[in-house]
Amino acid sequence: MINRSRNTILLERTGLIFALFVAIFTLIPYYWMLLGAFKTVPELNRIPPTFIVEKPTLNSFYDAKGELPPDHTRGLFQIYPGTEGGFFRYLFNSMFVSASITVASLMIAALAGFVLAKHKFPGRNFFFLMFVASMMIPWQVTIIPNFLNVSDFGWIDSYWALLIPALPKAFALFFLRQYMLSLPDEMLEAGRLDGASEFRIFRSLVLPLVGPALVSMGLFIWLNEWNNLVWPLIVIRSEELRTLPLIMTTMVDPFSGATKQGVAMAAALLTSIPTLILFIAFQKQFIQGIAVTSVKG
């Protein structure tokens, strides 16, 4: 008995040490990003590298005094003179597009999910099956006709192209509908007897009750849109409409010098901060969202 518990303790200790190693492996890229974003150019070039920034500087973000060598790039907020607002504009584009898609797609999915969960009408099962079946179709299948259609609509190189095709999210509908099935019918019936319209019932009774599901799904959608690279790559041409993922594609150039590393890390930092903040604020919902969707889906 004593022997076995000793073995167990040993196993647990080994496991913990292993986990700590994995944690270091996980955190290295983040730490390297933090270092790179705040190092001065000579420090970026130093061999061996420093693992604590000696003289933290904001030059990679904004080089006010022109301290970076002239043949290199300037700070992140200065290197896009062709665009009004520079990097701010790209931050805004990403924020605006992801937030709009998240809110709008959640609303229409919740509305449709409510109807499919709580109303009975001819064709209900047909609609539901169609939405569910569409979840099996990967985006690669629809991307080419969507590009051709969006070109026909004259939306290429506009916010419309980024926003409208991203609205229908069948998985959000499915998830919210499953969640709404558990709402008591008596409560909705009471609302109807009080003379509330179905829209009113949806807004005042259903939406508040599915709040947690909306948050989980919203985070999921937001994160996907924030990271979306392929679609903007195809439909956006002009510099002012670029989103952060498009900027990121210009940040890895195997032949550029160490100065660009500072700028790239600054850009990576600003791109990951919004998702980091959301993650820290909503850890539980993030994880529940994954656990629930996987168990049910």
Next chain:
Amino acid sequence: MSTKAVSVTAPPKVLKKTSASSVWVRAWRSRVSYIMLLPMFIPFFVFIIVPVFQSANVSFKDYSAVSTDESKYIGFDNYTELLSLQVREQTPLYDEESGERMYQCGRRKRPESEVAAYEAEEGKQCTVAFVSSRDLLSEGYREWKTYDLFGNNYVIGARDPRFWTAIVNTLYFVAYTVVGKLILGLLVALILRKQSRLNYFLRMVFFLPSVTASIAVTVIWGWIFRGQSYGLLNNMLIENGIVSQPISFLNDADWTMPILVIMAIWGGFGYNMILFLAGLQNINQELYEVAAIDGAGPWASFRRITWPLLRPTTLYVVITSIIGGFQVFDSIYILYANSEGLGGPLDSGLTVVPYLYDKGFRLFQMGYASAIAWVLFIVIFFFTLINLRVGRVNEAY
């Protein structure tokens, strides 16, 4: 107003009484339901349903930037072009006049009689020369790979060798990432199973890569792996005397797949960990207590209790990782895309989706790219079906 609202929405109880009335009457009574469905249904119809049919349609056309007639149907030509393979045994080459066997000496072919002299003079070995694969393969086929099997040499020809390169690369990527993410995810889930502050913190750390902007993270990895001596990895290797010159990881075809696999495992094992933790929670703790009383050690209780009961979770993790692996694109594009294509050095990082993008949006062969998309869809659909099957088994569990 209030009575109108009630009758219009046809709540379930009312509906049962009037179920004898025709479908159209019931549909008219349910018009509010349809109106509420529309905001979702219209964009869904326009951007998902219709494009699916358009995509299938385009995949049977010669729809490209250079085609003369974009609307012309070419049957299954796009698909046969993609999927055609041909295997031929390589036959030795003989000199046309003397009938002597030919050997490949350096860049030139020489008859057997000259080989000994050449080898003595140059100090190099000659190898048997084969009939060129262009003469062996049918028209339209190009050499994809040559294999040496049981002493016989074979040449594999394909009408589109790049597609087969993409398939092989994708399978390689899928195999390594699925196994890597599975093992690492399961290990850390088992280690961090108990509730404690430290475990909670570590779980958050491992989950971090799954929620932070993957695009940004790829950029960071790009700078870690970069070829100059100030890339972190090269720096460490030089510092510790393992290499003297920086390795240009991103320009070396042999490094492409390992880099992509490492990045994918790093970015995905935390997600699997969360799924495994959820699966572990569903296992009854008493089973372990009973096993402990029976004298089962940690390995035995893992093998007899944890592993079998986690089977549904494991299968789900494997299938979703496979599906995700087949769709890899972002990291390859960010690290390797340039004006000549997006497969990385010697197409070593070319997988199916980047190839689709390359054909469709760089070369504008939309019909051909659509055919690639449907081949991909069939592969993914196969795994989705397995997943649905498994899901049903799970419920029965």
